[in-house]
Amino acid sequence: EELNFKEKLNELVDSQRSEELTNQDKTRDLIMKTGVFGMKPMAKWKQALADVNEKIQKALEKAENPDTKFIPSKIFITFETEVAQRKCLKALSQGTLTAAFDLGKDKIDPQYIYGGNNILAVKEAPEPNEVFYEDVDVTFKIQLKQQTITFFITVLMVVGSVFCCKLLQVGTGAGGAALWISLTNIIIPIVLRGLVLQVEDHVSMNDQQLSLFNKLTFFRWMNTAVVLYLITNFTEFLTVAAMKQVQAVLFADAITTPIIRTLNPSDLLNQLVICNYALTQEKMNSYFLGTVWYPAERYADMTKTLFLALFYSCLFPAGLFLTALGYGFCYTVDKYSLLRSWRTPAELDDDITKVSRGHMVFAVYCHAVMTMVFYAEFPFDGLCKKKGGQDTLDWWVYRDAQPLYNVTTDELFNTCDQGVMDRALLVLFGGSVTRDSMHGRQERIVHMYAILVVILSIILFLAFFAKGLLMGFYHLYHGSYKPETEANEAHFTSCDIQAYIPLITHPSLAYPLITANVEQFDSKYLPFELPREEDYLVQSLFNRSELPNFDDEELAKLFSEVRYYEPPDGLIEVPDVEDEEEPPSVHDGDDSTKPKKKGWFLRGKKKKDDYEEVGQGEGEP
Secondary structure, eight states: OOOOHHHHHHHHHHHHHHSOOOHHHHHHHHHHHHTOTTOOOHHHHHHHHHHHHHHHHHHHHHHHSTTOOOOOOOOOOOOSBHHHHHHHHHHHOOOHHHHHHTOOGGGSOGGGSBTTTBOOOOOOOOOGGGBOGGGTTOOHHHHHHHHHHHHHHHHHHHHHHHHHHHHHHHHHOHHHHHHHHHHHHHHHHHHHHHHHHHHOOOSBHHHHHHHHHHHHHHHHHIIIIIHHHHHSOGGGTTSHHHHHHHHHHHHIIIIIHHHHHHHOHHHHHHHHTGGGGOSSHHHHHHTTSOBOOOHHHHHHHHHHHHHHHHHTTTTOTHHHHHHHHHHHHHHHHHHHHHHHTBOOOOOOOSHHHHHHHHHHHHHHHHHHHHHHHHHHHTTOSOEEEOOSSOOBOOHHHHHHHHHHHOOOOOBOEEEOOOOOGGGGGGGGGTOOOOOTTOOTHHHHHHHHHHHHHHHHHHHHIIIIIIHHHHHHHHHTTOOOOOOSSOOOOOBGGGSOOOOOOOEEOOTTOSSOEEOSOGGGSOGGGSSSOOSSHHHHHHTBSOSTTTOTTOOHHHHHHHSOOOOOOOOOTTEEOOOOGGGOSSOOOOSOSSGGGSOOOOOOOOSSSOOGGGSEEOOOSTTOO
């Protein structure tokens, strides 16, 4: 009698128990009991498999219900030429509210309205291999809720870190506080990464990495520069101990952390020791797939180091040299890791790079503010010249004090509050952070930085906040697609390029799972290669072996559909005149043969007559 999968699994476990355990088996059981290195006891795997099978069964029962309707949430289109894509985006791009609520249909060309009443939300798609196809149906409301929760947790972590760091400083001194900052900079980002990857749903990896980057940047900036500022006593800013704290963090970012990241002891342990105790070949292979890395973490690390160096640059100028050294060293070791040990990531857009540039500009602004504050609070001794009454020592007292106590002046001082941080904001409204005790160069340089802060504040407000607010409001009702580069003349079908084919990826999988009928497209459009064409069917969930209770028609309704349209021979797309300063000439001769402006309409597959043709002569392409 043939056993089902669950019975075979139980039989395998029972047979392993009945056999005498070798030393390798005992070591493997010990590793499994710890639950680390990706190896768990067989009982946990069985329970996890049972839970997943139960969820799959519920989903299949829902799919078998005739009342269940599967409504497409997003449609991805790959054009034959980049010119055609840009024409489509330019014609169909609409404002967010316009597309969401079908506003202003009377002002839009009827041929651009789907079904006569639906204004489509058309935008440029991310790269094919960065799309999370299992999350394409997530709504904006759900995403807003999820990201609000994760950001609130991030803020709580920052507040908790400040309190714990201050308590450690009071109880154990600066060493305990520095140790806390180092540990939290290692542990908390791992927690934040888990929050973003597990709690938040994103359509693309680019959106996911951007969300992770913003939260990591916020935490690391606050947990280094700002926390050090808050826990340092006012009279200790110029002490060697305070500057050593800043130096220790910068040195760790420049040398220690990159070396640990490059050596990667956890992966070395897995590949040299743990892999020998893997139960299956697939499990052993999983230890050699390469280290998973995230661009968001790398960008957050780099901007955090620059922010810390600029924050304390007027008190610790050597931090800028350490940062430059660290950037050069990180470039070298990260390049080695990227080419030798890290896993190849998905292709991402340049959104993180653009946002990081804005963060660096803000770091320069914070540098100007903190330099103004530090110069205004100098010399951090909490003493001011006494005013009123006797403001100097008696001559005979000063005479006796000089040799006994090394007194160098006969002026009298009182304790006072030299802090100006509470008045720094008033500078933007014409206030001042100077004190009556200031004079000479200190007063002039504080005035100079106050003017610089006002100028930078105006520039930042106009260039970022005001512009972003106005453009954001404008884009609610108007579409504005504008290409950033010149259109590529290559044709999709003649290039080695990926198409939008639904896949499910996982770090433990050597190849993604295909969630579409592989017979509907050419395997060359997939982001991976298999030895034989038959293997793609095995890698696909669209087959009767995976879902025996569904016929081909039911499977077609259950999975996404991929369609391919063969382009006409001799196809050429002519850019709009306003899109190209010098449109390429297609035919020579009089004006009637020159390319004219023409639109591209989303009406399904074009007829052959809708295209301009070239290469009619013999031997021409």
